[in-house]
Amino acid sequence: MVRDALHIVLVDDDEDDRDFFREAIEEIDMDTTLSMFVNGQEFLDHITIPNQKLPQIVFLDLNMPIKNGLECLKEIKENNLLEKLSVAIYSTSSSEEDIERTFVLGANVYINKPNSFKKLKKAVEEVLKVNWQYHTSNLNKENFLLRV
Amino acid sequence: MKLYLKYDINKTFKSVLEEQLNKLEISYQINGLGEVEFMESVSIEKMKELTTLLSIYGISIVNDHKTQMVQKIKDLITEAINSNEKVTTNFSTYIAENLGYSYAYLSSLFSKTTYTSIENYIIITKVDKVKELITAQHLTLTEVAHQLGYSSVAHLSGQFKKTTGLTPTLFQKIIKQRKKLG
Numbered sequence: 346m347v348r349d350a351l352h353i354v355l356v357d358d359d360e361d362d363r364d365f366f367r368e369a370i371e372e373i374d375m376d377t378t379l380s381m382f383v384n385g386q387e388f389l390d391h392i393t394i395p396n397q398k399l400p401q402i403v404f405l406d407l408n409m410p411i412k413n414g415l416e417c418l419k420e421i422k423e424n425n426l427l428e429k430l431s432v433a434i435y436s437t438s439s440s441e442e443d444i445e446r447t448f449v450l451g452a453n454v455y456i457n458k459p460n461s462f463k464k465l466k467k468a469v470e471e472v473l474k475v476n477w478q479y480h481t482s483n484l485n486k487e488n489f490l491l492r493v
Numbered sequence: 494m495k496l497y498l499k500y501d502i503n504k505t506f507k508s509v510l511e512e513q514l515n516k517l518e519i520s521y522q523i524n525g526l527g528e529v530e531f532m533e534s535v536s537i538e539k540m541k542e543l544t545t546l547l548s549i550y551g552i553s554i555v556n557d558h559k560t561q562m563v564q565k566i567k568d569l570i571t572e573a574i575n576s577n578e579k580v581t582t583n584f585s586t587y588i589a590e591n592l593g594y595s596y597a598y599l600s601s602l603f604s605k606t607t608y609t610s611i612e613n614y615i616i617i618t619k620v621d622k623v624k625e626l627i628t629a630q631h632l633t634l635t636e637v638a639h640q641l642g643y644s645s646v647a648h649l650s651g652q653f654k655k656t657t658g659l660t661p662t663l664f665q666k667i668i669k670q671r672k673k674l675g
Contacts, residue, residue: 349530375608398524429532445663445666445667448667448671449667449670449671449674450674451671455658473608474608474609475617477607477608477609478607478608478609478614478617481607482534482567482614482618483534483567483571484617484618484621485621485624485625488621488624488625488628488668490657490659490664490667491657491658492657492658492659493658
């Protein structure tokens with residue numbers, strides 16, 4: 346059986362973090378494609394082009410200029426066409442308040458940006474694999490919450 | 494009188510496909526010619542219906558053995574966990590007997606195609622059921638543990654935390670607040 350490539354998006358204004366993330370994705374043994382954007386607005390502009398092929402999951406940094414992760418999350422959740430898109434918050438903040446608030450607003454995953462490459466790879470891999478199950482099985486996506 | 498027609502076969506194929514798919518009332522996406530992606534899980538009945546609808550136009554569904562086996566394994570697990578009877582099934586025997594293949598073969602096939610193992614898939618499905626029972630049906634953790642065959646509430650909570658990163662209580666709180674917002 347040929348598994349379809351998993352289409353992933355990262356929205357992060359920090360260039361180093363983007364490079365770090367891309368390297369992690371490349372090292373994970375899964376067939377993936379990655380697109381990256383530097384802020385929420387850029388991503389939303391791209392994704393709302395008609396007939397755009399949607400990613401399965403978007404990793405959103407919280408703290409970004411122009412449109413931050415929280416605003417972007419709200420807009421994704423208000424858009425019916427983006428209903429199937431899983432949202433992973435990818436942030437340096439580990440405040441319980443941020444975690445709870447983003448989950449309540451509809452995020453599916455919360456990842457604290459890890460301080461080592463090894464941990465990042467492990468965290469992203471776990472998220473992608475669990476997300477895969479939600480996209481390919483009869484699980485209730487409304488209850489898809491994962492904190493890594 | 495003779496009529497000469499000019500046609501675009503790709504366009505014809507796509508229109509026929511769309512017309513038939515729309516009858517099923519399932520959300521889908523056509524990923525280029527020859528590939529359709531369903532945005533939700535599709536019942537066996539609907540797949541049969543689609544097969545019939547498309548066969549009239551000479552279109553057949555390519556479905557390999559492995560994909561089908563994996564789907565059957567998932568269906569057996571989901572069915573066992575969602576039945577209202579207490580879950581005590583020995584899954585490996587249950588799956589192997591139902592499908593008529595050795596568990597070792599099925600297990601290896603499953604892992605190769607799903608990015609997870611059968612054991613882990615059972616845990617994910619069970620935790621998914623726990624989520625439903627504690628949020629939609631408001632059962633207590635003691636009741637849920639009993640129904641789903643966990644040895645204790647501690648075992649259930651431990652597996653829940655390990656699988657989701659959240660405690661069952663925090664999970665309940667988040668879903669409750671989401672509903673207030675929505």
